[in-house]
Amino acid sequence: MMKKLAFTLLIIILFISAGAQHKKSDTLLIALQKATTDTNKFAALLKLSRHYYLAYPDSAIIFAQKGFDIAEKNKWPQAKGFALLRMADAYGNLGDYVKSVQYYFKSLRAYESINDLQGAQRVNNNIGSTYLEKQDYKKALTYLYTAKKQLYTYSLTHKFSPNDERSQYILYSNIGEAYLHLKKVDSAEFYLYMSYAGASKIKDKEIANEFMGSILDDLGQVAILKGDKQLALSHFKNAVRVCLLVGDMYNLSDAYLGTAKMYHTYKQQDSAEYFAHKAIDVAMAGKLTQLVLNSGKALYTYYDEDHNLPEAYKYYKITTDAKDSLYSQDKVKQLLSLDFDEKQRQQDIAVAREQYRQNVRMYALIAGLGVVLLFAFIFWRNSKQRQKANELLQHQKEEIQNTLGELKTTQAQLVQSAKMASLGELTAGIAHEIQNPLNFVNNFSEVSAELVDEADEELKSGDVKEAGVILADIKQNLEKIRHHGKRADFIVK
Numbered sequence: 001m002m003k004k005l006a007f008t009l010l011i012i013i014l015f016i017s018a019g020a021q022h023k024k025s026d027t028l029l030i031a032l033q034k035a036t037t038d039t040n041k042f043a044a045l046l047k048l049s050r051h052y053y054l055a056y057p058d059s060a061i062i063f064a065q066k067g068f069d070i071a072e073k074n075k076w077p078q079a080k081g082f083a084l085l086r087m088a089d090a091y092g093n094l095g096d097y098v099k100s101v102q103y104y105f106k107s108l109r110a111y112e113s114i115n116d117l118q119g120a121q122r123v124n125n126n127i128g129s130t131y132l133e134k135q136d137y138k139k140a141l142t143y144l145y146t147a148k149k150q151l152y153t154y155s156l157t158h159k160f161s162p163n164d165e166r167s168q169y170i171l172y173s174n175i176g177e178a179y180l181h182l183k184k185v186d187s188a189e190f191y192l193y194m195s196y197a198g199a200s201k202i203k204d205k206e207i208a209n210e211f212m213g214s215i216l217d218d219l220g221q222v223a224i225l226k227g228d229k230q231l232a233l234s235h236f237k238n239a240v241r242v243c244l245l246v247g248d249m250y251n252l253s254d255a256y257l258g259t260a261k262m263y264h265t266y267k268q269q270d271s272a273e274y275f276a277h278k279a280i281d282v283a284m285a286g287k288l289t290q291l292v293l294n295s296g297k298a299l300y301t302y303y304d305e306d307h308n309l310p311e312a313y314k315y316y317k318i319t320t321d322a323k324d325s326l327y328s329q330d331k332v333k334q335l336l337s338l339d340f341d342e343k344q345r346q347q348d349i350a351v352a353r354e355q356y357r358q359n360v361r362m363y364a365l366i367a368g369l370g371v372v373l374l375f376a377f378i379f380w381r382n383s384k385q386r387q388k389a390n391e392l393l394q395h396q397k398e399e400i401q402n403t404l405g406e407l408k409t410t411q412a413q414l415v416q417s418a419k420m421a422s423l424g425e426l427t428a429g430i431a432h433e434i435q436n437p438l439n440f441v442n443n444f445s446e447v448s449a450e451l452v453d454e455a456d457e458e459l460k461s462g463d464v465k466e467a468g469v470i471l472a473d474i475k476q477n478l479e480k481i482r483h484h485g486k487r488a489d490f491i492v493k
Contacts, residue, residue: 042070042079049086055247057090081110081119092130093250095289100130121150125171133290137178144175169198170211177218185225192218213243213251220258232262249286253279257295273302293322433491437484448477
């Protein structure tokens with residue numbers, strides 16, 4: 001009785017959600033009808049495609065194709081890339097992975113033609129997401145990490161817009177989901193919680209809820225792997241609530257299937273079958289072939305364990321049909337061919353870039369060699385000029401040295417002549433100075449000799465007194481002779 005009541009409530013919620021979605025689609029269709037320019041028409045068509053791709057992917061493809069035609073007519077490469085991206089998303093939701101990947105690669109080439117790193121990152125992220133749905137998780141991580149690298153490179157030169165931040169959160173969610181399926185629980189939890197934290201900060205809750213359902217669903221799967229039943233159930237319930245709000249049929253089916261697997265893990269078979277039925281009903285209603293396959297496989301397993309062979313066979317047949325639709329040999333070959341062609345294209349691009357780099361290096365080498373030769377010629381010419389200048393300077397130096405030698409000789413001669421002249425002047429001055437005291441000495445000596453004779457005569461005549469007077473004069477003369485002798489001695493010293 002409780003299950004029937006819950007199912008009735010679910011149907012009511014789905015109708016309410018469908019009504020809200022219908023009102024929004026009416027608003028968008030009116031905006032398309034009112035659009036008068038190609039720019040406005042393109043914007044309205046792509047908004048409609050985005051609105052429908054989760055619940056009605058076939059309608060999303062039609063609107064995106066019309067937008068692409070407008071971009072093609074006006075030669076808008078970025079708009080073409082965006083329309084192709086929307087078509088690829090819708091084909092992926094329909095489970096047509098061949099067309100999905102084909103359109104992704106077309107979109108990637110459109111963005112690469114204008115070096116739009118932001119657009120290329122989104123395409124690689126979505127290609128990775130497609131391989132997630134195809135359950136090729138290692139290949140998915142290859143594209144997702146390419147997108148992560150492109151997003152980091154873009155962030156070095158651009159400030160993140162809200163759209164860029166949302167792209168980052170979606171990318172982290174996809175990386176977390178890839179690690180989840182590879183059973184790398186810690187890595188999965190790390191990226192999923194980063195994505196959840198980012199989505200929780202988005203102010204526009206309608207936009208946030210568009211990918212919040214997927215994050216909550218994956219966090220529920222992580223909780224199952226960690227053995228936390230209550231947390232897993234909480235995440236799945238929140239995922240269902242969010243998906244119903246935005247009409248996200250894909251993640252709604254996936255959340256129901258996650259809930260079924262959780263109950264199956266804990267041996268609650270009735271609940272597991274109940275939620276698996278809800279998952280396949282939503283998947284079939286939305287033509288979500290991959291999820292029909294996933295939920296059908298779960299139901300086949302559950303009924304097989306209960307030995308309910310008719311029901312098991314029924315869902316085995318559904319699973320087989322879905323698998324053939326998704327993974328027929330032709331489709332696998334086409335997908336492998338597309339992947340190979342893209343890898344070949346990327347390899348050709350890499351070879352062309354390497355050839356370009358080699359050509360640049362060769363031209364740079366030639367230019368460098370030319371510059372070296374030019375500098376060598378300039379250095380050689382300058383060397384020759386310096387050699388001539390040095391020879392001239394050497395000759396001038398020798399002339400200057402000879403002139404300097406002659407000047408030094410003349411200077412020495414002049415100095416010597418000056419010395420001799422000075423010596424002559426000095427000698428003449430000394431001779432003159434000495435001559436005066438010598439004249440006094442000679443004069444007083446002659447006078448004293450005469451006075452001696454007179455004193456001798458006075459003594460002979462007996463006039464002693466007069467002789468004494470004469471002797472006093474002689475003594476005075478000797479004092480003068482002594483004085484002038486010292487004067488001459490002082491001059492000589």
